[in-house]
Amino acid sequence: MRRLLKSPWLEVNVMLAVLIICYGAMAIISWGAETPAGGMSGGTIWLWLFGFFLLSFGIALVAVIGGIGGGVLFTPFMLAFTPVDSLIVRATGLIVAMFSGLISTGPFMRGGLASLRVCIFCAAAYGVGAFTGAQGAIYVAKNLGEAGEGAIRLALGIILLSLAVYFVVGGKKIEWPQVKKVDGFTKWLKLSQPYYEFSLGKVIDYPLTRAGGVLAAILGVGLLSGFFGLGAGWAIVPAQNLIMAVPLKVAAANSGVLLGMGDCIAVWPYLLMGAIIPMFAAPWLVGQVLGGLLGALILIKVRAGFVRYLLIGFMFFGCFGLLSKGLYMLGVIGPVPLWATGVAFVIIFGIITRSIIRYTKSEA
Amino acid sequence: MSIEARPKMPVAQIVFGEIVYWITVLSCLICTVGPLLSIAFPDNNVMNPHYLFASIWKGNSSDVVWKEVGGAFPGGHFYFDHLTKGDGFTQFGLALGCSVALWGLIGTAIAYFRERVYLYVVLSLWVGALVALAMVGIVGLH
Numbered sequence: 001m002r003r004l005l006k007s008p009w010l011e012v013n014v015m016l017a018v019l020i021i022c023y024g025a026m027a028i029i030s031w032g033a034e035t036p037a038g039g040m041s042g043g044t045i046w047l048w049l050f051g052f053f054l055l056s057f058g059i060a061l062v063a064v065i066g067g068i069g070g071g072v073l074f075t076p077f078m079l080a081f082t083p084v085d086s087l088i089v090r091a092t093g094l095i096v097a098m099f100s101g102l103i104s105t106g107p108f109m110r111g112g113l114a115s116l117r118v119c120i121f122c123a124a125a126y127g128v129g130a131f132t133g134a135q136g137a138i139y140v141a142k143n144l145g146e147a148g149e150g151a152i153r154l155a156l157g158i159i160l161l162s163l164a165v166y167f168v169v170g171g172k173k174i175e176w177p178q179v180k181k182v183d184g185f186t187k188w189l190k191l192s193q194p195y196y197e198f199s200l201g202k203v204i205d206y207p208l209t210r211a212g213g214v215l216a217a218i219l220g221v222g223l224l225s226g227f228f229g230l231g232a233g234w235a236i237v238p239a240q241n242l243i244m245a246v247p248l249k250v251a252a253a254n255s256g257v258l259l260g261m262g263d264c265i266a267v268w269p270y271l272l273m274g275a276i277i278p279m280f281a282a283p284w285l286v287g288q289v290l291g292g293l294l295g296a297l298i299l300i301k302v303r304a305g306f307v308r309y310l311l312i313g314f315m316f317f318g319c320f321g322l323l324s325k326g327l328y329m330l331g332v333i334g335p336v337p338l339w340a341t342g343v344a345f346v347i348i349f350g351i352i353t354r355s356i357i358r359y360t361k362s363e364a
Numbered sequence: 365m366s367i368e369a370r371p372k373m374p375v376a377q378i379v380f381g382e383i384v385y386w387i388t389v390l391s392c393l394i395c396t397v398g399p400l401l402s403i404a405f406p407d408n409n410v411m412n413p414h415y416l417f418a419s420i421w422k423g424n425s426s427d428v429v430w431k432e433v434g435g436a437f438p439g440g441h442f443y444f445d446h447l448t449k450g451d452g453f454t455q456f457g458l459a460l461g462c463s464v465a466l467w468g469l470i471g472t473a474i475a476y477f478r479e480r481v482y483l484y485v486v487l488s489l490w491v492g493a494l495v496a497l498a499m500v501g502i503v504g505l506h
Binding site for chain 1: 369370371373374376377378380381382384385386388389391392393395396397398399400402403404406411412413414415416417418420421422423424425426427429430437440441450451452454455457458459461462463464465466468469472483484487488490491494495498499501
């Protein structure tokens, strides 16, 4: 009982209580209210608001554990299944991408699973890259044409595919990378920071290396992210893990914090142009905060292997999207039907779920 | 392992985490209460929710939605003038949450300055400045 009155459960309980009271009151008011001519009935509005909250909660849970922005799941499905305008969807997608990262920042910073120095170091480079990319997009889009954009997407898809395959065969090396030599620049930055790993019950002190390399990589990721308006979680985690030797769970936690920080810059143009509509975006924000907090508490406790499998799933799915879109833009294939994307999603995550179950049994 | 034996986190890291966390919780509470105010008092909104949702589900662009339901888009920081309205209050919650990194980074820069870690003071202020410039409409990433 005492535990429920301590942080983080105290604020979770307060948020849940306010949520239940507000949505309960909204339900009563909505169903009793008269519908104005040409408007939507209160009951239907309530159903949409509550449905948005539930969907957002589920997306946030998975996104935080994988260290990706929830927008990767939200935006394509909203664009595919609803008639809502694409700018409104993309703007709300940023809210979905950032708030699970923002709320998970608290538990990650307190426990040390994320490192603020690594996050600020990467955010500085990401911000420059993304800004340059966004400005460059306006100029280059006129000269590059659709075929050029298709070729870049295809190249990204192939890079992501190679990374996903490396994550499959890399095993423990990926989860806990070994560093043989720390270079002078990384040592000067003082990025390493030990933390207590709950799943192993011991303190992990991880040396880092090649900070210059990760700076260049994150700059490149930011450039592409700003240029194409892509989410970047799928690239930030492997960049930290493979170049700088950040343990996988720490890289996923850092990525969440970094996305929250970076999207605080990216979201404002949408807010200032009116693409974020308060009543439409609010339930998504609330779902992200509650789901993201729960996801963060789970990530602190789960084993690194679980995170690796989840990331492999996201990488293969992202790769499917990039390759199919790239081939379509190059005129090699026709538009990929929605059912094919759905089938790819079900197959990839079916295999991932099976692998996670087998992994959990073998670790038990 | 006892809590005492676990590594102590740097002050700047705790400061950033706590500022971002608690402002996000506050923003979530505002965005939970805001829609209730909008539904309870539909006429006390910049955009009446009954017409707003009908317009969004028609596939209208944000410009058309604001024009059709609210007359015109009242500006990016419209919530300052409409805090007592349901959607104005909700938008305030959204804007507060979207600015949270700035407040966290200011706190972090102060903490690093007190620890004399000047490199991270500069990096924190640099990222914070990007958020601030985005808030006033000078920097846009997408």
